[in-house]
Amino acid sequence: MSDKYEIDIQAFAKALQSGQDLNGKDGLLTPLIKQITEAALGAELDEHLVQDSTPNRKNGTSRKTVKTASGTFELETPRDRNGSFEPQTVKKHQTRLTDEMERKIISLFALGNSYQNIREHLIDLYGMEISNGTINAITDRLVPELRAWQERDLEAVYPFVWLDAIHYKIKENGRFISKAVYTILGLTIEGKKELLGLYISESEGARYWLNVLTDLQNRGVKDILIASVDGLKGFPEAIESIYPHTEVQLCVIHQIRNSLKYVASKNQKAFMSDLKCVYKAATQNAAEQALDELEAKWGQQYPLVLKSWRSKWENLSVYFKYPEYVRKAIYTTNAVEAVHRQFRKLTKTKGGFANETALLKLLYAGMLKASEKWTHPVQNWNLTLSQLSIHFEGRIDEYVDL
Numbered sequence: 207m208s209d210k211y212e213i214d215i216q217a218f219a220k221a222l223q224s225g226q227d228l229n230g231k232d233g234l235l236t237p238l239i240k241q242i243t244e245a246a247l248g249a250e251l252d253e254h255l256v257q258d259s260t261p262n263r264k265n266g267t268s269r270k271t272v273k274t275a276s277g278t279f280e281l282e283t284p285r286d287r288n289g290s291f292e293p294q295t296v297k298k299h300q301t302r303l304t305d306e307m308e309r310k311i312i313s314l315f316a317l318g319n320s321y322q323n324i325r326e327h328l329i330d331l332y333g334m335e336i337s338n339g340t341i342n343a344i345t346d347r348l349v350p351e352l353r354a355w356q357e358r359d360l361e362a363v364y365p366f367v368w369l370d371a372i373h374y375k376i377k378e379n380g381r382f383i384s385k386a387v388y389t390i391l392g393l394t395i396e397g398k399k400e401l402l403g404l405y406i407s408e409s410e411g412a413r414y415w416l417n418v419l420t421d422l423q424n425r426g427v428k429d430i431l432i433a434s435v436d437g438l439k440g441f442p443e444a445i446e447s448i449y450p451h452t453e454v455q456l457c458v459i460h461q462i463r464n465s466l467k468y469v470a471s472k473n474q475k476a477f478m479s480d481l482k483c484v485y486k487a488a489t490q491n492a493a494e495q496a497l498d499e500l501e502a503k504w505g506q507q508y509p510l511v512l513k514s515w516r517s518k519w520e521n522l523s524v525y526f527k528y529p530e531y532v533r534k535a536i537y538t539t540n541a542v543e544a545v546h547r548q549f550r551k552l553t554k555t556k557g558g559f560a561n562e563t564a565l566l567k568l569l570y571a572g573m574l575k576a577s578e579k580w581t582h583p584v585q586n587w588n589l590t591l592s593q594l595s596i597h598f599e600g601r602i603d604e605y606v607d608l
Contacts, residue, residue: 236277243272244282246295251284254291262288273302349563352570360402362428363605365594366393366535367402368542369435370457372549374565375558376406382558383408387549387569388418388438391542392430393535395605397583397591401545401573402427406562412440419448431598432524434536436460442521451601455524457539458485465511477504484515485537490526494519531586532593548576 255262267282283293292298371386388410390402405418415438430452435441442454462481469477480500487493497519501512515522525537535541549572559565584590595602 236274236279239274240279240281243296247283247293250293250295251286251291255286258286258288258290260288260290262286262290270301272296272300346567349567352566355570356403358425360392360422360425360427361394361400361605362426363395363431363602364392364400364402364427364429365395365431365591365602366541367391367430367433368539369433369438369441370539370542370546371410371436371438372546374553376562376565377558377560385562386410387565389542389545390418390422391545393541393584395591395602397587399541399577399580399584401577404566404569404573406566410439410441412443415441415444416447419444423448429601431594431601432536434539434541436539437464437518453524454521455536456518456521457537458522458525459538459540461515461518461522465514468511469508473504473507477508480504487526490523493523493526527597528593529589532590535584535590545573545576548572 251264255264263286265285265287267284269280269282272279272281281296283296283298285291368391369388371388373384373386375382376385385406385408388405388407390405392400392402394400402422403418405421407414430445430449432453432455433441433445433449434455434457436457437460445452445454462478462485465481466474466478480496480503483496484493484500487496497515501516505512525533528536549569552568552572552575553565556568559568591602591606595606
């Protein structure tokens, strides 16, 4: 075992998405438990060497067969020159990991609890003392895997891409500031969801989005058919320069929510009834007629609201050209908001984060959890793909496996 303990999270996620079993002879859990266990042992030895008052250093590894509920594997335990290292994750003569221990190792990987909670849980279950430093060292070993995931190659074409932001408090220069995490979720040519990237920024704008889209391009994305976004400032201008043929659909639900902020509460029910005739219209012509009627009735009371709909109409109305099953997928950013719900479950007890890396480690675990359900194509995908091949003639044909 080398000094670099590699946990192949990307391979695990891909295999999980492909439907490979977790347990059994060829299951996914056993090699994952081996990787994480060896990473934990490596972190323990690193901490031991730092704290050792006598000259000491690493001295190779020893091997033993370890049994778990999901399978058996050969564990490589690191050794020190002085022989003073006493591993705690898997003790010297221990040859079996209990189900509880397995779940605990996976929980360290998932990072759903605070370090203090993890320590207390280990003590309660096993009488095992692991310091916050050891836990932090274990979780930090996931950072290179996170970076590799962020830099991995992507597919050439994504029919749909959804973009949305979620905000967190991150410590910087001694104070907590609010930063946005921009989540980019794609739909592959097979109709399966894939998280393309997580990007942290204090601000947005055409220059910022140009950098993000250039990153996608450099990682192999040649074309995006439709991008559904939450009114991100500067995004339509930026995508025009990188993917000039991409259709940009602004999230209608966000537009409605923002509109209601400027409508008096006593008028909201009546206003929404009229507005529904716009965004629920059968055709774009019918929608534009309903928008005219909305402006005639409410324009004098709420000019800013109607001006917003008019100025953004080109990007708000893209979905009208498609049948209902395509409209449902693109007129809102609900797909990526589902990922954010998973993120919130992991971060709900966190008031803020010490740095961006601490946040990204946790969100990375959330991404893996959310992706467990992305093993099958979205509903009506074959029909959707047929429609897209007509509307975007020649742009996806070579990538469709018929």
